[in-house]
Amino acid sequence: MPCGQIAWRATDTVAELAYRYHTETKVDRQVRWHALWLLRRGLARAAVCDLLDINPRTLRDWIAWYRQGGCAGVARHQRGGCQGASSRLSLEQLAELAAWIGTGMFRTIEEVRQWVQATWGVRYTYWGMRSLLDRLKIHAKMPRPLAVTADLVAQEAWKKGGRLKRSRLSA
């Protein structure tokens, strides 16, 4: 095989690469599939670089990844920020935090931040806690009012058949 030619895998047909290009959801990977698809169709590297407005060295890297690991090798490389840092709280702590927040005891993000620091000694910035709550799908919500004097047991009984209390019946 002449130097510079790509040894395409048998499964990586023009149709397969076109399918990857059209169905890819990550923009950075989509450009790679587009470039490989065009190369597979026989376009010269310089033409592909012109068409997609990419640096020849970038295309060279993508081809090197393909040679090493095929499509999986190309897909494995991610640009910075895709993985993200692991959470400072464990899964159990996150579940406990969500349960406490579900009781309606916190009104502000700052209150949650201070509570987490006091309970587990884990420090968050305001924006760190804000994005954590976003990830947990926790947002500000207007609660339903419940009168202090309301009897929840009586309310449930009322909903399940409307039985009045014995004392009321006898009266």
Added chain:
Amino acid sequence: MEKRGATQALKAVGVTRAAHTGWSDEFRIGLYGNVRKVLAPRGIKVRQLVELTRDWYHLAVAVDPRQGRLIWSWIVGTAAAAIAPAVREWHAAGFTALVWDGLKAHHAEVVRAVGLALVEQPPSSPEVNPAERIGEAIRAHTEGQVYGTIWKKMAAVEDFLRELAADPERVKRLVGWEWVIQSLKALPWKLEGSH
């Protein structure tokens, strides 16, 4: 429409730039609670306890947006006889002019007799009264909780007002609106004809 209406109104009653001008309002503080927003996970219904007791007290507040000064008095109702002692107290504390809404009691003889220069803001316009912002801050701090008695709620409000009054910069951030400061700056140092 004539611009700087507040300045013109203050000038008309003889207020100068050197005067200690305050904005004032009355709030009803009661046990009848409102719910306040809380953080909660999506899909979870949150219930907040509220008291349904009709027990009220009134709070009269005056703020100086330039100095961040806050002063208040608890009053029984908004009748002139209740407001006058509060205004007298503020006068003694150094206020020389008051801007407030068109409540009937604000025009009463007993209130005018205190001796402050009184200016009425446009009708139905609480948004032009910086003192309303103090009421919002009080509500944000005290609502959504159960107190049991009106005295406990008043104590919570009192604590919050003390905390606020101790920090004039915070008061200025709340009530030192640009147009208010500019209106006061546009006042003359001396009135024409005075020496």
